[in-house]
Amino acid sequence: MHLPLTVGSLIDHAERYHAGTDIVSVATAGGIERTDWGTVAAHARRLASALDGLGVARGARCATIAWNNRRHLEIYFGVGAGGRVTHTVNPRLTPDQIAFILGDAGAEVLFFDATFAPLVEKLAGRVPGLRHLVLMDGRDDDAAARIEGLAFYDELLARGDRGHDWPELAETEAAALCYTSGTTGAPKGVLYSHRAIVLHTLGGNQPDGLAIRARDTVMPVVPMFHVNAWGVPYIAAAVGARLVLPGPNLDGESLVRLIDGEKVTLALGVPTIWMGLLQALEKTGSKAETLQRTVVGGSALPPSMIAAFRDRYGTELIHAWGMTETTPLGTLNQLLQKHDDLPRDAKAALRQGQGRPPYGVELRLRDEFGAPVPHDGQSAGRLQIRGHWVAAGYHGQEGGALTADGWFDTGDIATLDPDGYMTIRDRAKDMIKSGGEWISTVELENIAAAHPRLATAAAIAARHPRWDERPVLIAVPRAGETPDEAEILSIYKGRVADWQVPDRVIFVDALPLGATGKVLKTVLRDTYGDCLMADTEE
Structure with a gap:
């Protein structure tokens, strides 16, 4: 049989076999909301139906400026599975960068959390083509008075049909859009097809990958506006995992309360988050007893952090690497059977690198003249990547982003050993x-x-x-x-x-x-x- 690899197939699976599994969400205004995969799926269908009613065309960009919460999760699936493009926007960028991104993407709809209402007030008149502004909450008359034509998410959902059928989509159609952070020039857009997202979901969740199971309680601290929260919402739907969405409060003590209160088994985030968590664990005296694993990416991981989590809390820290252009997973640091008998210090040294690629990703090194660099674990070169979920180019830009023979140059300087273990030595521009x-x-x-x-x-x-x-x-x-x-x-x-x-x-x-x-x-x-x-x- 041939069935298209679509985002809708992921939420359909969660609805069909894991409808009663909890989704725990910290609300933007405070407090915890509890829902489940069945309700998320029903709301996603309502949203797709409501967008049809608004006349939002297939392929339209529906932007979000929002925290990790259950409404954002519903939008991920309601927009993508409904035949439109989920366009997450990083609110930490400057207003000028955000206005550029929305305009460059051609966004027609903007969903936003109440936190970002002042930002949206400033943006509203600066983005041609932005027709619908939707506050991700119930009716708010004060907000309506400040933002002309404002709609409200809960009211929009109420107009939709929970029995709405997803349209038939080609797996090569775009499902999501993210922009680079713009640290070197204007942000650049990366479009992800349904196929790339599903293959990333399958390839990234192998036993030597993120290895998320239905039995896990997963807390993505990495924001849903940052490369699709590293694909966790899609993976969680595919396996029916319990999700804990931490909302706007990402300080260490708030995360400790969620880990202990909701019995989180796996959390994912950048090193600065885990530094704050370690300090909060020391301050509160919590042992984070349920936290078995954390996945760390986004920047280099200090080796001392691995030892701190392992020795004090029995938590395994797994180093990972990826980019906006790689959807984002490129490597994860899981050991091989032959490493079992290594001394503890030797194992720790191996874990300091960013790991090896899963099926679906290939890596190589090149010198400044384009010649091959040996994969001996010592020789450094420019890291290049290709694979099923690696971008070929940027949205709206002429030409591709690949080398003449079809590889993406990451801009990182790295080493590779014969087993494929990769260690980032530096960004080329930072050496x-x-x-x-x-x-x-x-x-x-x-x-x-x-x-x-x-x-x-x-x-x-x-x-x-x-x-x-x-x-x-x-x-x-x-x-x-x-x-x-x-x-x-x-x-x-x-x-x-x-x-x-x-x-x-x-x-x-x-x-x-x-x-x-x-x-x-x-x-x-x-x-x-x-x-x-x-x-x-x-």
């Missing part, structure tokens, strides 16, 4: 070239992250009159701690070559973070890039 030799900022940051008196740190290239560039560490002390420069620099002795040790440590209250929680090194380089030049001139 420090000192006297003609390369220094990895990731390695310097991982060493700093293990210092007990530092909360976090970032390494950057600072200009130097003799060596061209030299490393400088920008460090945030832990609360109540006042380390000095010599103390921090001493931890590098014997761990890196002497010439790789940072020239300076600059202490700051906080690091600038981008829309997806990554450190904005462009801002740091603009601020501190000449700090060594001043020293030299003196």
Whole structure:
């Protein structure tokens, strides 16, 4: 038989076989809502029917600016399975970037949480073609008075048919649209087909992948506006897992309460989230007893964090890597049978990398001239990827984004070993070239992250009159701690070559973070890039 691989088939499976499984959702205004997969599916059908009634055409972009909650989950399926495109928008971008993204995508509908009403007020007149603004809640007369033509999600749903049939769709049609974070130029749109999403769901959830089961209680802390929450909503529907959607409060103590109260077994998020969780666990005394695994991606994972979760809480930290352009899963760090007898330190060293690709993904390395780089675990090169869910180009841009022989260049510098284990050494644009030799900022940051008196740190290239560039560490002390420069620099002795040790440590209250929680090194380089030049001139 041949059945199309569509988003509708995922929610149909959840409705058919897991209708009674809980969906726990933290409401934007506070409190917890409880629903189930059967209700989510019924609401998704109502939404698709209501959009038909509004005259929203097949293929139309329906944007969301929203937290992780049950209405957002319903939109994921009601829009995509209904033949339209779920277009998640990152609210942490600037208003100008958001207006550009909505216009570039051609968004006709915008669903938004009450938190973002002031933002939507400013955007409403700036996006031609945006015809429907929908507050993701019940009627709010104050909001209606401020935003002309405002509709309300619950009222819109009430007009829809819960028995609505999904339209017949080709699996190659677009189902979702995400934009890159725009840290280097304007954000770029990546369209995901139904086929790519379903194959990502199947390939990414192998036993050596995310390995989500119907018995799991899964909390995606990674936002649903960030690369489809790493595909978790689709995977959870495919297996009927219980979901805990944390809403707007992503501080450590709020997450501890959800983990303990809802017995979360698997959580997913970026390293900055888990740093906050570790601090909250220490403060509250919680042991997070049900939390078996966390998946960490988005930026490099400090090795000290793996040991902290393992030794204090018995929680396995799984490093992963991906991009907006890879839907996003590219690799997961699961060990092989031959690693069972390795000493604990050797296993820990293996877990520090980003892991190996699942079926459906291939990786390779190339040097600056395009020649192959050996997969020996030591030689670094530009990381390139291809696969069933890797983008071939960007929405609305002429030409593709691939090499002449059909691979996507990630912009990362990495190593690969013979088993396919990949370790990101740096972003190509972040590497420090000192006297003609390369220094990895990731390695310097991982060493700093293990210092007990530092909360976090970032390494950057600072200009130097003799060596061209030299490393400088920008460090945030832990609360109540006042380390000095010599103390921090001493931890590098014997761990890196002497010439790789940072020239300076600059202490700051906080690091600038981008829309997806990554450190904005462009801002740091603009601020501190000449700090060594001043020293030299003196």
